[in-house]
Structure formats: C-alpha cells, structure tokens
Amino acid sequence: MSAIEKSSNLHIVIEYEGGVWHRRLPEGVSLILTRGIDQRSPEEKRNDPLSSQIPWNEVRSCEKTVDLLEFSIQGDECRLFVHDRHNARVLLYRNRNDKWSTSPVTFTYSELRFRGDNSIGVATEQDGKVSTIITRDSWGDLWLTHVVDGVKSDAVKIERLSNQPLVAMLFAMPAKALVTVIAMLVFYAWGVNFLVSRGCHTTLRLANTTVTLASIHSRVAAGVVDFVIICLPLFILSIYCFVTADIHTALDRLQENSHVWILNQFLWMFFYSGVYLSSAIMLLIVVEGKYGWTPGKHLFGLVTLSTTLRPCGFILSLVRTAALPIDALGFGAVCILTMASNEKCQRVGDLISGVVVVRRCFGRK
Incomplete structure (x- = not known):
C-alpha cells in the first residue's frame, strides 16, 4: 500500500470480502485506480489477501468528485461503479479489447442497468451501505443477494419475464389491445369464410373464353x-450479421458515440430496404409481367x-x-x-390495373 500512497498521494482503505475488492476513497478524490488480475493461487490469496505484488494502474480522472468506488474482478471481466455525492452512479466497464468505457447514463437507486453478458447490476443503498446486489449470469438469469451487516446471503434466482407462461403474458396485455386482436381475428375469420363460400370455382367470361x-x-x-x-435474402443476411456481430463492441460504440451508432x-x-x-x-x-405468374402462383397453378x-x-404489373x-x-x-365486394375477387391492385387472377387450365368455347 505504501507504493500507492506515494505515487498518488492518496489515503486508500481496501477491504476484501468474498473475492470482491471494495475500495473507499475519501471525499473530493477524483482519481480512479484499478488493480491487475490476481494470478496467485488460492492459498497465496488466503495468506496475503492485500498483497502489494499485484500492480495498481491509473485509469482516468473522473469528471465528478467521487465519494465511493466499488469494483469487482471476475476472471478477465471487471466492472466499476462510481458513486458521486449526488447519489448518482456512473458505470465504468472494460470490454474484451481491454479498453475502458464510461456509460453516459447516471443511475438512481431504483434503476438497474447491465453491460455485457456477465455483469453486476446497480445495488441499492441504505445510509451509504450496499443492501442489495443484483447480478446477471451468462444465460441472462438474474440473481438477488442481500447484504446485512456486511454478510451476504445466498443468491436467489429472479424469474425473467420471458420465462412466464404465454397465457400470463397475454393477460398482461392492455385490455384495449386484447379486444383489438380478438376483433381482428373475428373479422378475418368472417372474411375468409365469405370468400371461400363465394369465390371457389367461380367462372368468368373473358374474350369469348370461360x-x-x-x-x-x-x-x-x-x-x-x-x-x-422475397424475405429469404434478408433472413440469410440477418443470420450472418447476428452470428458475426460482436455485441460487446456494439455496446461500447453506443456508449462512446451514440450518434455514430444511430447513423x-x-x-x-x-441497405435492408434496398x-x-x-x-x-x-x-x-x-x-x-413477362410470364403472368410468380413462383408462388406457378406452384399453385x-x-x-x-x-x-x-x-x-x-x-400493369408495376401498377x-x-x-x-x-x-x-x-x-x-x-x-x-x-375482394369480397366484387364478383371477380379482385383486390385494389387488380381493380386499378384491370387484371384478374385465374387458374392456369382453361379452354375456349
């Protein structure tokens, strides 16, 4: 610790709790320090949890004065939460390229945000002490841990909305939206039934031909x-983009330059529209226009x-x-x-262009 005090002229108190390092900085300190990855064996960590052999590195200076800084190291992942004196939180995190980024969002006690697949959520506080910690694992599940007098409880899994039954999600919809969906289904059922009853095998006389x-x-x-x-090229392209995309890099770009990401x-x-x-x-x-049919029409004659x-x-095809x-x-x-209101079963495009859709097999009489 002496090296840190001499290099930064700061008095820093370090606490070690269950593999998570907590550093509390005095009021008015704006310098953030991060510690390198601890490569020691578990036995060495138990014998000397605050070893000075692990180097500390200066990351950056905060724009705001920092009262409290908490961070955790999990393998190569590191998350930092900076608390300012206005009870807002600024999240700093390290991406896969070992670059540090700052979230432009400030968090309040009631809000929760995540960055990356494995990250620590914003913890609630009482009198300046952490009382609840929410974490998210690689499967997207949320885990809740309570902290009482510095003692952490066992993590309890929080059920995600996507795990709820479909019936429960339907009943969670607004009443007006549910009524609209039911009304549309009834309307389509009536329209299809009406067209089927009057449109099947209906003959028409055109140019001396039935x-x-x-x-x-x-x-x-x-x-x-x-x-x-039509959608097959877009589907293949979307799968390719999803498989090759780097979600972490996309999040980093969103944090650092939101206008570039939106553009x-x-x-x-x-490009998709084109x-x-x-x-x-x-x-x-x-x-x-050339053959009178599309692949779908050709398939069904x-x-x-x-x-x-x-x-x-x-x-006419363009119209x-x-x-x-x-x-x-x-x-x-x-x-x-x-289609239900005219005897030729023509939609608006057919009426404007003056065309009809018929079965391919017909003969002259």
Whole structure:
C-alpha cells in the first residue's frame, strides 16, 4: 500500500470480502485506480489477501468528485461503479479489447442497468451501505443477494419475464389491445369464410373464353410462398450479421458515440430496404409481367391475366404491385373487403390495373 500512497498521494482503505475488492476513497478524490488480475493461487490469496505484488494502474480522472468506488474482478471481466455525492452512479466497464468505457447514463437507486453478458447490476443503498446486489449470469438469469451487516446471503434466482407462461403474458396485455386482436381475428375469420363460400370455382367470361377464378386458398398460399422467397435474402443476411456481430463492441460504440451508432443503424436499415425492394421488383414485376405468374402462383397453378387473356405485362404489373401498401392497410382488411365486394375477387391492385387472377387450365368455347 505504501507504493500507492506515494505515487498518488492518496489515503486508500481496501477491504476484501468474498473475492470482491471494495475500495473507499475519501471525499473530493477524483482519481480512479484499478488493480491487475490476481494470478496467485488460492492459498497465496488466503495468506496475503492485500498483497502489494499485484500492480495498481491509473485509469482516468473522473469528471465528478467521487465519494465511493466499488469494483469487482471476475476472471478477465471487471466492472466499476462510481458513486458521486449526488447519489448518482456512473458505470465504468472494460470490454474484451481491454479498453475502458464510461456509460453516459447516471443511475438512481431504483434503476438497474447491465453491460455485457456477465455483469453486476446497480445495488441499492441504505445510509451509504450496499443492501442489495443484483447480478446477471451468462444465460441472462438474474440473481438477488442481500447484504446485512456486511454478510451476504445466498443468491436467489429472479424469474425473467420471458420465462412466464404465454397465457400470463397475454393477460398482461392492455385490455384495449386484447379486444383489438380478438376483433381482428373475428373479422378475418368472417372474411375468409365469405370468400371461400363465394369465390371457389367461380367462372368468368373473358374474350369469348370461360375462365375459373383463383380460389382464396390458393391465392393466400401463393402469397405466402412469394413472401418467403422475397424475405429469404434478408433472413440469410440477418443470420450472418447476428452470428458475426460482436455485441460487446456494439455496446461500447453506443456508449462512446451514440450518434455514430444511430447513423450506422439507419444505414443498415436503408441497405435492408434496398435488398427487399430489389427482390420484390424482380419477383413481382419482372417475372409476373413477362410470364403472368410468380413462383408462388406457378406452384399453385395460378396466372395473372389482362382482359385479353394475355400476361399482364410490365406496366400493369408495376401498377398492381404499387397498390400493395393500400391492400395491406388494416393488416389486410382493405384487401379482404375489396375482394369480397366484387364478383371477380379482385383486390385494389387488380381493380386499378384491370387484371384478374385465374387458374392456369382453361379452354375456349
């Protein structure tokens, strides 16, 4: 300890409790010191828990005067909690690259924040003493430990919200949201039943030819297949980004430069949107305009035709695709109401472009 006092001209009291080092700094001290990783054997630690052989390193000077500093070392992970005289907390933590970062968030007694997979949560205090410590393990589970007169109790697991039954989570939803979901389900059930009862195997006369309109079952199934094909590139790209992402580095960048991180997220969003729109245009406009069908329609034997019984073409396909946002209003309610209100089972895009979706097999009479 003499080396520390001479180098920093500070009087520091160090306490060792259950493998966790606590350092209390006098009022007005703004210098933060960290200790290197203790590589000694358990026996050496018991014989000399406050060994001066472990080097202390100066990290930084705090922007605020520090009354109390607590920290813990768990393997190569280290977390520090700085308490200022205004009862706010500033969290300092070390990432995998051995760089120290400061959280821009100040914590109050009632708040809890985590950084990293294994970290210590903000502890509540009574009269300046730690009374409750909340930790999170690598599985994301929370553990609660009480401290009474310096003695720690056994850690008790706190159940996470994700572990609650689905029924409990549903009942936790606001009443208005639950009523809205039920009403939408009833509406969709009625709309599908109405379309099935009147739209299956309905024939239509076009250009001296009798055609069979596509059933609601086949159109919905074809739409699902097309949607999966469109989203497949995004799904693969998202998995790749998730697997290769460094969560700790992302958190560090968020702490140090939030505006840069937000800009990065917007750039990724625009990139995702570009991939999605490119896939949609290639699939719905180019393929459907030239051949009259998409992969989903081709799989279920459907084709999109103009009034002349020819493939709809690029222009009509473009108009039909551009109307998809209108059909999607109300989670598809506009599409269902429009198809149920006309004898050709046309959605808004079909009505604007003047095309119909029919079964591929039809003959002249």
